[in-house]
Amino acid sequence: MKHVLKIQLLLFCLLAFTVANAQEYAKHRVKKGKAKTEQEAAEQPEPQKAVVTDSVAKEIPVDDEFEKLMRRGAKEVSTRKYLDAIATFNKAMEYNRETARVLRCRGEAFYSSKDYLSAIKDYTEAIELGTDYPGEVYYSRAMCKAKLTEPDYEGACIDFKKAKELGFTIEGRDVISLYCN
Numbered sequence: 001m002k003h004v005l006k007i008q009l010l011l012f013c014l015l016a017f018t019v020a021n022a023q024e025y026a027k028h029r030v031k032k033g034k035a036k037t038e039q040e041a042a043e044q045p046e047p048q049k050a051v052v053t054d055s056v057a058k059e060i061p062v063d064d065e066f067e068k069l070m071r072r073g074a075k076e077v078s079t080r081k082y083l084d085a086i087a088t089f090n091k092a093m094e095y096n097r098e099t100a101r102v103l104r105c106r107g108e109a110f111y112s113s114k115d116y117l118s119a120i121k122d123y124t125e126a127i128e129l130g131t132d133y134p135g136e137v138y139y140s141r142a143m144c145k146a147k148l149t150e151p152d153y154e155g156a157c158i159d160f161k162k163a164k165e166l167g168f169t170i171e172g173r174d175v176i177s178l179y180c181n
Contacts, residue, residue, distance in 0.1 A: 082113035100129035135168025
């Protein structure tokens with residue numbers, strides 16, 4: 001009986017010690033990386049800023065609300081929450097910044113949700129505004145045209161050829177031979 005009490009007391013002490021350390025660990029969590037001293041923090045340069053040139057040049061922090069919305073929208077697309085992604089990209093559109101990028105991303109969300117007409121509209125506008133990835137956008141617009149209820153194979157063929165002309169290719173897929181006569 002004495003041994004059982006000793007074992008129970010030992011287990012209780014171990015459990016109490018473990019819980020105490022677990023709570024202490026949670027109180028003193030440090031972000032990844034080495035903790036900085038006050039001197040190191042003072043020597044660290046200010047965060048980078050991106051410069052937007054409009055009629056008035058102004059500095060905008062790189063990690064601003066617009067970028068957060070864009071990242072959140074991309075995550076929602078990757079987790080198949082397409083309607084949430086579209087709403088997020090609509091909020092990002094209100095910033096009237098990098099509109100072609102927002103349209104390209106929102107077009108992807110429309111495409112994934114099988115709203116091909118809306119995707120085609122966004123991709124077309126992104127092309128007109130001068131997207132950073134024109135080949136990809138032409139390819140995506142062509143895929144939408146090919147998947148419509150009444151497919152536009154002629155328009156898809158033109159877009160596939162333009163995407164290829166711009167250097168966009170998908171290894172192992174010759175879409176031109178599939179959709180063009």
